[in-house]
Amino acid sequence: MPSPPAPGPEITGTFKILLIGDSNVGKSSILLRFTDDHFLPPEETSATIGVDFKVKMYSLDGQRYKLTIWDTAGQERFRTLTSSYYRGAQGVILVYDVSNRESFDNLDTWVEELSTYCSNEDIVKMVVGNKIDKESERQVSRKEGLEYARKHQTLFLECSAKTKIGVQQAMEELVTKIVETPALWRKSSPSKGTVHVNDSVPSGLAGGCAC
Numbered sequence: 136m137p138s139p140p141a142p143g144p145e146i147t148g149t150f151k152i153l154l155i156g157d158s159n160v161g162k163s164s165i166l167l168r169f170t171d172d173h174f175l176p177p178e179e180t181s182a183t184i185g186v187d188f189k190v191k192m193y194s195l196d197g198q199r200y201k202l203t204i205w206d207t208a209g210q211e212r213f214r215t216l217t218s219s220y221y222r223g224a225q226g227v228i229l230v231y232d233v234s235n236r237e238s239f240d241n242l243d244t245w246v247e248e249l250s251t252y253c254s255n256e257d258i259v260k261m262v263v264g265n266k267i268d269k270e271s272e273r274q275v276s277r278k279e280g281l282e283y284a285r286k287h288q289t290l291f292l293e294c295s296a297k298t299k300i301g302v303q304q305a306m307e308e309l310v311t312k313i314v315e316t317p318a319l320w321r322k323s324s325p326s327k328g329t330v331h332v333n334d335s336v337p338s339g340l341a342g343g344c345a346c
């Protein structure tokens with residue numbers, strides 16, 4: 136009998152990360168760029184209905200993390216089960232489109248939704264201005280984005296899912312900050328030195344609730 140494959144390196148933590156923001160700002164595109172390094176042309180994209188998610192293994196400082204990244208619908212009519220999106224999340228990315236002022240102005244609504252459904256003060260938040268490749272159509276300056284993030288004490292980055300600038304960096308900064316916030320994900324330290332984590336499965340119904 137062939138011997139079973141050797142087990143892979145252990146997973147240090149499993150993190151649930153959410154993408155929220157207005158419809159059309161590029162949440163699904165950021166996710167696809169991050170997980171598959173791919174960008175779909177406009178004619179091949181469609182509005183997210185409800186929620187979608189992708190899983191990606193991610194290495195940082197020699198440790199392996201399992202990221203479940205939830206892509207939520209921006210359109211009100213496609214949003215269902217809102218509280219379960221937030222349940223067990225360690226990180227949230229609030230996305231706006233730098234070429235669409237309204238999507239930036241609406242960030243307040245998303246911050247409000249976050250505070251309604253997520254009572255965990257430790258959750259790591261990041262504001263991301265997407266579509267910086269559309270520089271000539273820019274309606275929101277980098278300074279404004281940065282000021283908004285400072286006011287709400289969140290991380291901040293600008294990116295383009297199209298050209299891929301900033302996408303990897305955004306995820307890396309978010310994951311780094313989550314790792315630096317043990318209260319969010321460490322449950323106990325068993326004997327082998329491995330950390331037991333809040334394993335937030337995509338159903339949003341299992342695992343300890345961080346919210």
Ligand SMILES: Nc1nc2c(ncn2[C@@H]2O[C@H](COP(=O)(O)OP(=O)(O)OP(=O)(O)O)[C@@H](O)[C@H]2O)c(=O)[nH]1
Pocket residue numbers: 156157158159160161162163164165175176177178180181182183184207208209210265266267268269294295296297298
């Ligand atoms: N120029 C440019 N277009 C982008 C970028 N990211 C996304 N888009 C386009 O913006 C449109 C919306 O992108 P999606 O990723 O579907 O947006 P979404 O926020 O997931 O939308 P909902 O699912 O409705 O919430 C699509 O036509 C994308 O091709 C970007 O970085 N630059």
